Amino acid sequence: MKKTFWQLFALLLIASMLLAACGGAATQAPAQTEAPAATEAATDAPAPAGVEALPQGQELANAYAGEYSGTVVTMSGPFTDADAVIFEESIKSFEEATGIDIQYAGSKEFEASIRVAVEGGTVTDIVDFPQPGLLASFVAQGKAIDVSTVINPDWLAENYIESWLQMGTMEGPDGPIMAGIWARANGKSFVFYPKAAFDAAGYTVPETWEEMMELTAQIASDGDTPWCIGIESGAATGWTMTDWLEETMLRTTSLENYDAWVAGELKFDSPEVRNALKYVTDIWFNDAYVYGGRKSIPATFFGDAPAPMFDNPPKCWFHRQGNFITSFFPEGLNPGVDYDFFYLPPIDPAYGKPVLGAGDIYAMFNDRPEVRAVMQYFSTGESLRGWIEAGGAISPHNDSDLDWYGDPVTRKVAEVLKNASSFRFDGSDLMPGAVGAGSFWKSMTDYVSGSIDEDTALQQIDASWPK
Amino acid sequence: MNAKKPSLDRQKKLSNFFVNFVLIVICLIWIVPTLGVFITSFRNSQNIFKSGWWTILPHREYVKTEEIKLADNVDVDGPITVNGVTRTFEEWRAGVLMPDGTQLIWFGNKRTRQIDVQTLEWKWFETDLSLENYTNVLSGKEIRFKDGSGNEIVRQGNNLSTAFLNSIAVAVPATIIPILIAAFAAYGFAWMNFPGRKFLFTLVVALLVVPLQIALVPILQDYTKLGINGTFLGIWLAHAGFGLPLAIYLLFNYINQLPRDILESAFIDGASHFTIFTNLILPLSIPALASFAIFQFLWVWNDYLVGLIFLGDQNRVLTMALAAIVGEKGQDWHLLTAGAFISMILPLTVFFALQRFFVRGLLAGSVKG
Amino acid sequence: MKNSKALQFVLAIGTMLLTLFLLQRGFIFLRDAAVSKIVIVVFAILWGVGGVAALYTVANWIVELLPTDWVPRIQPIVFVGPGLALLFWFLAIPVFRTLVLSFRGPNGQGFDGIDNYIFAFTDRIMLETFRNNLLWMVFGTLFCVGLGLIIAVLADRSKYEAIYKAIIFMPMAISFVGAGVIWKFVYTYKGEGSGISEIGLLNAIVLAFGGQSQPWLLIPPWNNFFLIAIMVWLQTGFAMVILSSAIKGIPAEMMEASRIDGANEFQIFFRIIIPSIQGTLITVTTTIVIFSLKLFDVVRVMTGGNNGTNVIANEFYLQRFTYGDAGQASAIAVILLLAVVPVMIYNLRQFRESRAF
Structure with a gap:
């Protein structure tokens, strides 16, 4: 019985191997097509006559002429599932027009997988970085390609405002390079509120920080907790807190100080930061102001935090977060009717109406003409149009149209971003990983939980700054 | 002797009761957290936050x-x-x-x-239960969005069937291969004389503690050179390599404890190491092999990192597919309640299938025979 | 006679070459063929498992055809060689590399002396991870092995053994992400205020007994124990299965005999069961000690290492991948390796040289 089984197994094995041997022979030929050879030929080839360069660059024009039909451009990033489907949908027209196949693969644990891929030599052609700080560490190692050599710099200057270009410039081993192009933006300085209930209760939208605090006190005395706050986010717990501190920094001190702080020149243990932190803790550490009380903040998943706003009656009234939070809202809410947002008001009028934001930057790791063409394409607002219309993306490009935005709330977000008196990038995303994705998150979380005090928290962050 | 019997019986009954009581208590503690999430997996995503899962009970x-x-x-x-x-x-x-x-x-x-x-x-029982989370996980969520002219587009998200097959293709060989290699090595360490035996075994024990993360970058570099990155062979080797220290260690401890006399008599009968290994040691080690097989299978089945790095997105395994459905920022994490149970089905089947190998006296019987 | 042996030898070598060739062909087929996934899966399993079995068999065939005095020298290479080769490739060489990197700067360049080690032994967070790992090692192991042993022994006497064992084992089948979700529903804390109802099991129990709800995972140092409970829940099944199969190896007559001699159950436990499974007990304990040293998924999923719950392996992961400091990360990994030395020494005592053939 046993023996027959093994004999059968061996027979099957040999049969399948023979099958494979034949099959392998048949399929071997296409597998041996060597990509590098093709690349060299294409890069050396002069621009074909008759195809005139587009403002973005020569390769994009070649691509539309069908020059790179049948080539594959690989891409990786942190967005998955629904976003990945919408992304693929939005680039379909480009793929059909040019014959270039853009293969996107998204992954969780993005930081680890991208670092291993870059160091292990298997990185995709284009990588979407949600945090420029991570990209900066690869630029420092000389791994990323300078996109100003890929995309016409005049076009970049035309299609992006100065501060985006500045933030895309990073220090490489041979001096600063344009490390990537900004593909998607999101604004953070927004306070969402349940509009229908808010209007019914007779509250009005505050214009200044003082008014906001008065309204906060009013709501509290009416018997509700005004704010919904949650900072739990698995291994990234704490980032919401760092956003708050960045907001109050921008509103209580100069942009120069903010930039110095992000660069590590202004210490965390400084009067400026302590002052800004005070504005945050005045709200956060007041149990009458926060739904569930201070202790619940580090225990609440940031995405679940806004849900009590939409209970009937609302259990809280304000939620400060980036525009992406709307995808966490309970299903079936009508933007502009059930919820809306107001700009997190200024504290000191001297510092204007600064907007804090973040964005995804596309960096290029392999130089082939079809990759160049795709990068040039991504530098246009048109490349994001499908995603904007589907909802969930905001364009940093100047040539995108506000009419593309499907719902009124997102359009308002895009407007705020376009009209900001000053725009600053999420500081923790720009700080070195050990601080921006490490001690800053960690120490702030521990501080909010009460397991360390303010002095320890701030000093600990300063100490962790890489020498 | 006879007078003692009734009291022995009573004692036996009492101890039986005690045994079952303790076990039931422990099992309850063990099962309640899982049960809670099992119930939660049928609730809709709004109710999950509003009330505890036990509120579905009367x-x-x-x-x-x-x-x-x-x-x-x-x-x-x-x-x-x-x-x-x-x-x-x-x-x-x-x-x-x-x-x-x-x-x-x-x-x-x-x-x-x-x-x-x-x-x-x-x-009474909450009636607002549905299989929605399961259908969303199994057949892919319906992703609805609008195009420029306001038409609604519906796309089906990734479904799990290919990921399920990939997981099987990864897990089965990545379980059997290291066990086979480890069994040979364990036998070698236990019953063969060769120089450096003790040193090499020490090395195996030391490597037990190595976190596999330190190996990711160097191995990926090697794989790129060899051209086996993203192939099944690559991931089997990786799982085999990372699982071997424990496999060798556990199997060595089992094989080493087998009575020397059985091997001795086999040698006297003129058997070679290879025949002793295949005809005597392997059958005798079935309980140990089966238990290690279960563990290795589970680790590989539930592995995320090794699959992510060495297999990539083209052949993504179940854990990667599940991680993807929760979205970039984790907005759909409630789907994991259903996902966790779907991914448990096969490992539990394997456990039940192999459980019959853990029978009493298998070893004792063959020693005597 | 001699001729036929030479012929056999040639045949064996030929078979080896054929096997290798077929395996290579199979590899190319697997990589490139565009056939249905099920075919690929079945073929992959046959190719992989059959290939390894075939390689061992053929290699041994060749060795046994060698002159008699060569066989004992070459045969261990066939048995132990492949395993060691994989170990060297996948673990030993990377360890060596890590050792080198631990003396270098963040990007693996320059020479930093023992700076990385000074960091590892002075940093506040690192010191905290040492304390926590000690807690994990002591309490995690104690409960896993203790409970595993109790359950294995008790279940052995029950009619419903299979059910009990399946329940205890079940958590092992759950991925860490799934386990994270399950335990979030135990430890969740919603906070205080009107209209807030706790959805976490532990807080619901505490409230039902008139207590006050607590943010369990935010209270150092107790939060470490709540995390250890998760590991115990996950890994007791491991200890139980292995110990149970060892207990089943104890001849039933031995226990019957001592029962007839009037020994009570506790005496049987300490005088018969424990000594009989001593070797396995040491193995299981060692394995779980090492698990708890390496552990990081539970911490990463549940708390991210915040509020005093960080452990060495999580800090290594953060330093290596999130902060991108290969130097400090490597130093941490080396410390992890050094921690296992006592365990290693203890295990060698079991290694009885004289028994081999």
């Missing part, structure tokens, strides 16, 4: 029967009298038990001026 709760609107001239900041009872806002808000057995509770904040009258009623 219980008594207050149900609103009517509401009282306060007149505009009532001062809500001072004591408020309703139906003859005077309390402050805070007390009304926490709920006040009335003499007639109803509960009066303030609705919302002071501005609503509304008090709900509630009576205590039995609530």
Whole structure:
């Protein structure tokens, strides 16, 4: 019985191997097509006559002429599932027009997988970085390609405002390079509120920080907790807190100080930061102001935090977060009717109406003409149009149209971003990983939980700054 | 002897009761957290946040029967009298038990001026249960969005069937291959004489503690050079390599404890190491092989990192597919409640299939035979 | 006679070459063929498992055809060689590399001396991870092995053994992400205030007994124990299965005999069961000690290492991948390796040289 089984197994094995041997022979030929050879030929080839360069660059024009039909451009990033489907949908027209196949693969644990891929030599052609700080560490190692050599710099200057270009410039081993192009933006300085209930209760939208605090006190005395706050986010717990501190920094001190702080020149243990932190803790550490009380903040998943706003009656009234939070809202809410947002008001009028934001930057790791063409394409607002219309993306490009935005709330977000008196990038995303994705998150979380005090928290962050 | 028997029986019954009692208590503790999430996996994503999973069981709760609107001239900041009872806002808000057995509770904040009258009623099983989470996980979520002209587009998200097959293709060989290699090595360490034997075994034990993360980058570099990155062979080797220290260590400890006499008599009969290994040691080691097989299978099945790095997205395994459905920022994490159970089905089947190998006396019987 | 042996030898070598060739062909087929996934899966399993079995068999065939005095020298290479080769490739060489990197700067360049080690032994967070790992090692192991042993022994006497064992084992089948979700529903804390109802099991129990709800995972140092409970829940099944199969190896007559001699169950446990499975007990304990040293998924999923719950392996992961400091990360990994030395020494005592053939 046993023996027959093994004999059968061996027979099957040999049969399948023979099958494979034949099959392998048949399929071997296409597998041996060597990509590098093709690349060299294409890069050396002069621009074909008759195809005139587009403002973005020569390769994009070649691509539309069908020059790179049948080539594959690989891409990786942190967005998955629904976003990945919408992304693929939005680039379909480009793929059909040019014959270039853009293969996107998204992954969780993005930081680890991208670092291993870059160091292990298997990185995709284009990588979407949600945090420029991570990209900066690869630029420092000389791994990323300078996109100003890929995309016409005049076009970049035309299609992006100065501060985006500045933030895309990073220090490489041979001096600063344009490390990537900004593909998607999101604004953070927004306070969402349940509009229908808010209007019914007779509250009005505050214009200044003082008014906001008065309204906060009013709501509290009416018997509700005004704010919904949650900072739990698995291994990234704490980032919401760092956003708050960045907001109050921008509103209580100069942009120069903010930039110095992000660069590590202004210490965390400084009067400026302590002052800004005070504005945050005045709200956060007041149990009458926060739904569930201070202790619940580090225990609440940031995405679940806004849900009590939409209970009937609302259990809280304000939620400060980036525009992406709307995808966490309970299903079936009508933007502009059930919820809306107001700009997190200024504290000191001297510092204007600064907007804090973040964005995804596309960096290029392999130089082939079809990759160049795709990068040039991504530098246009048109490349994001499908995603904007589907909802969930905001364009940093100047040539995108506000009419593309499907719902009124997102359009308002895009407007705020376009009209900001000053725009600053999420500081923790720009700080070195050990601080921006490490001690800053960690120490702030521990501080909010009460397991360390303010002095320890701030000093600990300063100490962790890489020498 | 005979006089003792009834008391022995009673003692046996008592100890049987004790044994089962302790085990039931432990098992309850073990199963309740899982049970909670199992129930949760059938609830919709809104209810999950609002009430504990145990509320689906029959219980008594207050149900609103009517509401009282306060007149505009009532001062809500001072004591408020309703139906003859005077309390402050805070007390009304926490709920006040009335003499007639109803509960009066303030609705919302002071501005609503509304008090709900509630009576205590039995609530049977929650009926708002559905398979929605499961269908979303299994056949892919429906992703709806609008195109430029306002038409709604519906796309089906990734479904799990290919990921399931990939997981099998990864897990089965990545279980059997290292066990085979480890069994040979364990036999070699236990019953063969060769120079450096002790040193090499020490090395195996030392490597037990190596976190596999340190190997990711160098191995990926090697794989790129060899051209096996993203192939099944690559991931089998990786799982085999990372699983080997424990496999060798556990199997060595088992094979090493087998009685020397059985091998001795086999050698006297003229058997070679290879025949002893295949015909004697392997059958004798089935309990150990089966238990290690289960563990290795589970580790590989539930592995995320190794699959992510060495297999990539083209052949993504179940854990990667599940991680993807929760979205970039984790907005759909409630789907994991269903996902966790779907991914458990096969490992549990394997466990039940292999459980029959852990039978008493397998070893004792063959020693005698 | 001699001729036929030479012929056999040639045949064996030929078979080896054929096997290798077929395997290579199979590899190319697997990589490139565009056939249905099920075919690929079945073929992959046959190719992988059959290939390894075939390689061992053929290699041994060749060795046994060698002159008699060569066989004992070459045969261990066939048995132990492949395993060691994989170990060297996948673990030993990377360890060596890590050792080198631990003396270098963040990007693996320059020479930093023992700076990385000074960091590892002075940093406040690192010191905290040492304390926590000690807690994990002591309490995690104690409960896993203790409970595993109790359950294995008790279940052995029950009619419903299979059910009990399946229940205890079940958590092992759950991925860490799934386990994270399950335990979030145990430890969740919603906070205090009107209209807030706890949805976490532990807080619901505490409230039902008139206590006050607690943010369990935010209270150092107790939060470490709540995390250890998760590991115990996950890994007791491991200890139980292995110990149970060892207990089943104890001849039933031995226990019957001592029962007839009037020994009570506790005496049987300490005088018969424990000594009989001593070797396995040491193995299981060692394995779980090492698990708890390496552990990081539970911490990463549940708390991210915040509020005093960080452990060495999580800090390594953060330094290596999130902060991108290969130097400090490597130093941490080396410390992890050094921690296992006592365990290693203890295990060598079991290694009885004289028994081999």
